[in-house]
Amino acid sequence: MDEKFDCIIVGAGVAGLAAAMTLARNNMKFLLIEKGEFPGSKNVSGGVLWGSDLAKLVPNYWEEDAGWDRFINHRRLTFMDDQSTFSVDFKSSHFNQTPYTGVVVLRSKFDRWLAEKVEEAIAESDYAMDSFIATNILVEEVLMEDGKAVGIRTGEEKFYADSVIIAEGVNNLLTRQVGLQDSYVPADHMLTGIKEIIRFDQNVLEDRFQLNGRSGMSNEFVGFATDGVEGGGFLYTNKDTLSLGLVLGLKDLREKGKKPYDILNTFKKHPVISDMIQGGEVVEYSAHIVSSGDKRVMPKKLHTHGLVVCGEAANLLMNAGKAIQGMDYAMRSGILAAETIVENKKTDDFSESAMKKYQNRLDDSYVMKDINNFQDAVHLLHDPVMTQKIPNLICDFGRNFFSIKNEPTKKAREMMSDSIKEHASYWELLKLGVKGGKAL
Ligand SMILES: Cc1cc2nc3c(=O)[nH]c(=O)nc-3n(C[C@H](O)[C@H](O)[C@H](O)COP(=O)(O)OP(=O)(O)OC[C@H]3O[C@@H](n4cnc5c(N)ncnc54)[C@H](O)[C@@H]3O)c2cc1C
Incomplete structure (x- = not known):
């Protein structure tokens, strides 16, 4: 030529x-x-x-x-500790219209x-x-x-x-x-992404995630998902499979001496995740470097x-x-x-x-x-208070708030105050609030 x-x-x-x-x-x-x-x-x-x-x-x-594979009409952001999850969940038929807001x-x-x-x-x-x-x-x-x-x-x-x-x-x-x-x-600015594709009977997947026709769900996870390492988790519904994975800071992985696949296995054993993936068969595993933004x-x-x-x-x-x-x-x-x-x-x-x-x-x-x-928001997402302490605090509050005991119930603000004392300091929250206000 x-x-x-x-x-x-x-x-x-x-x-x-x-x-x-x-x-x-x-x-x-x-x-x-x-x-x-x-x-x-x-x-x-x-x-x-x-x-x-x-x-x-x-x-x-x-x-x-x-x-x-599917268009997204259901979005969820989940905070998790080792036992519980607390999610912000949004589903809308507005997102059923073309051009779609996102496709898997x-x-x-x-x-x-x-x-x-x-x-x-x-x-x-x-x-x-x-x-x-x-x-x-x-x-x-x-x-x-x-x-x-x-x-x-x-x-x-x-x-x-x-x-x-x-x-x-x-x-x-x-x-x-x-x-x-x-x-x-520098490794500080790079993450590694790992992902499994987990196959299901299509009807099981659609029933489990309330999918209708070609609708789909995206779920992001913060907290326990990454076992103390900077990053987050994700789950997306494909046609008859799930994509489940993590993005993990390379520098933090090295400093904490942790292996991505061990963290993914721990994530999969979390009671909420294991319910989601129960009966599925892992058909693919992959890993790739990803930029931190x-x-x-x-x-x-x-x-x-x-x-x-x-x-x-x-x-x-x-x-x-x-x-x-x-x-x-x-x-x-x-x-x-x-x-x-x-x-x-x-x-x-x-x-x-x-x-x-x-x-x-x-x-x-x-x-x-x-x-x-959104650079400030990108940095905020790599702040350990945001990725570790806040998910623990939110889940702790959720556990207290949703527990009904046959004894006098505390007001929600008292419960929140207890959870803050348990998991973070007011000073850390104040700093995070100022940073968050600037970032968003
Ligand atoms: C685990 C994980 C999850 C992600 N999730 C999402 C998500 O949900 N949504 C999203 O928008 N993004 C996501 N991303 C990021 C997204 O995948 C990338 O940002 C995107 O693929 C970048 O596209 P690209 O075309 O620039 O590069 P790539 O998709 O990487 O394509 C580059 C191509 O160039 C080829 N190539 C490279 N060098 C050469 C060469 N020397 N000669 C010939 N060919 C070459 C490669 O083989 C490749 O095909 C994710 C990434 C990872 C790792």
Whole structure:
């Protein structure tokens, strides 16, 4: 292949596929390279793709059976101690309407399906015979000439393009190679995500979680779930399986000498969780690094001459307690990266300042606005008072509040005061309240 492409995209995850779809729809000639056997084969995700950007890429996707498993109309945030759970639970038929607020996806299925949609868009474009998705190929190097990205190298082969989109995910070796990310990323800003897929008879799953048709539930957990380690737990209902997993701070794991799989096993033995997963069969186990959403770990810049970085390669992710948002950020940033390339192609200008338009678009989007606005909340979620003491305190209060004894009952505020004395100090709560007020 000697000809030059308008763009080469590295990585067929959510970001790369969103970029590819946008390029195909705009009649650009591109090469998308994925190291996995097929798109999605290397990807792990607990699985809710939030927001409505998917409908921009595949209009009316909800009319198709493929790709996604369930839409979310039931959300739950659970505080847990070793015996009890106390949940904030929200279910609404508002969320039954399209475009959905979130859909559960299993990445090996979803990425493959989205790649098929990209192939369809390529077939309808002016470059039906000249744009490609190539799998099973590892990009080893971004080719730079005089500070400008001109293509990529895979083994002995070199491919050239006007522009390169790096969408390689969190393990961003190429982003480091071109000097946009420091070569050493501190473990404080990284977590490990582990997940099991647990299979059920579909009727059992639907009865147990009150699912109707394709409706689904997402449940996040704080407290005992992580056995004293920074992080949280999650449970999502797929079609006939559950995704159950944890995200755990790497530094904290190392300092406390704990192993992710032991923590997951303890989580599964919790009386409330074991009731939820009873009778299920573990059919898959996976682990993957995940960004903490701390802005300090983002690359210094997301562009250089001829190149932009998007998705989790740029550490675009947020987890401020309400949800993990990585896939929707990847999708939007992939779209914005491709739109920038399309615009620059019109003037054949891929200079540093032309590529900076991507950064400007991203800054104007909800992605960077939310990352900037909710940094305090991200830090708060890593505060041990928030992740350990508060769940214990809330569960202790819940146990007292919901116990009916044949003896004089204390007022709720007295019960709360007892629980605070037992689990935290007023000073810690005051500090948390001030931080929380600022964060939210
Ligand atoms: C346990 C866990 C749970 C999560 N839960 C959620 C959730 O519920 N909701 C959510 O929105 N996000 C979630 N995330 C985060 C989300 O999965 C990521 O943010 C998202 O996948 C990032 O998309 P991406 O396209 O940037 O990168 P990826 O999805 O990682 O894709 C990168 C692709 O690039 C390929 N690649 C890498 N290097 C090369 C190379 N040199 N050559 C060729 N190909 C290459 C990889 O094989 C991969 O296919 C979770 C993550 C984990 C680990």
